[in-house]
Amino acid sequence: MELSCKVQEYDWGKKGSQSAVAQLLKKRNLDVKIDECKPYAELWMGTHVNAPSVIKETGELLSDYIDKNPKVLGEKVAEIFNNQLPFLFKILSVNKALSIQAHPTKQHAIELNKKFPDIYKDPNHKPEMAIALTPFEAMCGFRNPREIREFITHLPELENITRSKDEADDVKFLEKSFRAILTCEKDLVAKTIESLKTRFANLETCERDKYLSSLLDKLNSQFPNDNGVLMVYFLNYIKLQPSEAIYLAANKPHAYIYGDCVEMMASSDNVVRAGLTPKLRDVQTLLTMLDYTEDLTQDNRFKPQVENEYTTLYKPPVQEFAVVRIKLPKSIRKYIIPKRDSASIIIVIDGTGKSVDKEVVPGLILFLAAEEVLEIIEVYSESILMYQGFTNVE
Numbered sequence: 001m002e003l004s005c006k007v008q009e010y011d012w013g014k015k016g017s018q019s020a021v022a023q024l025l026k027k028r029n030l031d032v033k034i035d036e037c038k039p040y041a042e043l044w045m046g047t048h049v050n051a052p053s054v055i056k057e058t059g060e061l062l063s064d065y066i067d068k069n070p071k072v073l074g075e076k077v078a079e080i081f082n083n084q085l086p087f088l089f090k091i092l093s094v095n096k097a098l099s100i101q102a103h104p105t106k107q108h109a110i111e112l113n114k115k116f117p118d119i120y121k122d123p124n125h126k127p128e129m130a131i132a133l134t135p136f137e138a139m140c141g142f143r144n145p146r147e148i149r150e151f152i153t154h155l156p157e158l159e160n161i162t163r164s165k166d167e168a169d170d171v172k173f174l175e176k177s178f179r180a181i182l183t184c185e186k187d188l189v190a191k192t193i194e195s196l197k198t199r200f201a202n203l204e205t206c207e208r209d210k211y212l213s214s215l216l217d218k219l220n221s222q223f224p225n226d227n228g229v230l231m232v233y234f235l236n237y238i239k240l241q242p243s244e245a246i247y248l249a250a251n252k253p254h255a256y257i258y259g260d261c262v263e264m265m266a267s268s269d270n271v272v273r274a275g276l277t278p279k280l281r282d283v284q285t286l287l288t289m290l291d292y293t294e295d296l297t298q299d300n301r302f303k304p305q306v307e308n309e310y311t312t313l314y315k316p317p318v319q320e321f322a323v324v325r326i327k328l329p330k331s332i333r334k335y336i337i338p339k340r341d342s343a344s345i346i347i348v349i350d351g352t353g354k355s356v357d358k359e360v361v362p363g364l365i366l367f368l369a370a371e372e373v374l375e376i377i378e379v380y381s382e383s384i385l386m387y388q389g390f391t392n393v394e
């Protein structure tokens, strides 16, 4: 069944036809007019009440259809997730940094929802995964304390805020530095950013310093004198190439900076924000929930598994979701996409071809019941690229 999915026009989105969201929309629906002044930030594929998908042919909400036919979810999913589709699948087009944030654990989400129901509206956790469609920049996880100590030593402006230089224990050091930056008075943040800019303007510096100062400039132009701007020295900066991914488990600080990606998450809206945002900040909650003891030496890129020569699996350690990247070459005559035990949503990103009963074009979004298969019988273009989201219950 083909789905019609909704676009969210958040102001941080890429504008007009620059946006992958707008491009996909246009390629599937040639009569759609793209407004070049409007941000096309997110495309939502799923049943979340804030932008629920609709079955194109009948106009029925996918959520209503699932309510009436819970079997389509697959037996295990229906049982574990109480007859609900447990994931929300998205395309994101990021032009301006999204807030510095982390997502609570399930237990913490229940507590937050009970205590502050107006802010944390559901009792669910929100693990998420981003898979790059274009080079994709983000901040993700703490930097190694060794590296932060190095910054603090050669940039006295930072130590002036953190006063953490003499803290020998890495966990305490990280906690103290992070807290100091995020709770620092606005005037001092402004002064610090100004001083760092002057320092770098007058100094011969290494590549890394140059890069970080340009990132500092960029974030500061988007969110002038925001505490979050200084996070460039405390969080890992990562640039993903297409098909590379990051997985954001509970309590991991992160912020998307620029680019287009496929995003997958548990169906929840629980975000604890602490910087680079006009939205509500809950700095105290964020500071107490972060995991300062995590292994900081590992690479933040998520390692997918090759399933077969055409499919690559991204399976995080949560039940709500998994994603598979499907790339079919022109030479293929007939290909049946591997069957999943759960309902799934497929989006065609690139390339054209034909399935048994449909023309395959970019922007085509299909809902498949559990055990249902999609059979591609011809690939017209060089290749076809698709992403499929499903539930990780196999």
Ligand SMILES: [Zn+2]
Pocket (backbone or CB within 6 Å): 101, 102, 103, 128, 248, 254
């Ligand atoms: Zn997030």
